[in-house]
Amino acid sequence: MAETITPDAFRARFPAFAGVSDAAIAGALAESGPRVGANWPAAEAALGRMLHAAHTLTLDGQGGPEAELARAGALDLKALRSGTLHLERRDPPAEAAPGTLGLTSYGRRFHEVMCRNSLGVAVV
Secondary structure, eight states: OOOOOOHHHHHHHOGGGTTSOHHHHHHHHHHHGGGSOTTSOHHHHHHHHHHHHHHHHHHTTOSSHHHHHHHTTOTTEEEEETTTTEEEEOOOOSSOOSTTGGGSHHHHHHHHHHHHHSOOOOOO
């Protein structure tokens, strides 16, 4: 059975979500549960659940500065100037994370945790 992570424990680890409601955090943590493998060590599973929850909340526009970019639909911006508007998009990474994981720092970190805790596939 997965360790219960409270909204307060989540906020202690990720202070950018201090203003996010308990219900929103609990919902994101519940959604993250199936994303974490049953065979992951307990500490890695807890970290993975919190990172995925932070990623989800950020995509939903809740949390710190990254969430502000998400609300503006600008998570892929590298630079923005205001006078004579200049937008610069990020180059896609050489090894992109699956789905939306590459869009947030939390998702990219979750992908790293997932890779080091998932079994590799052997082709014979």
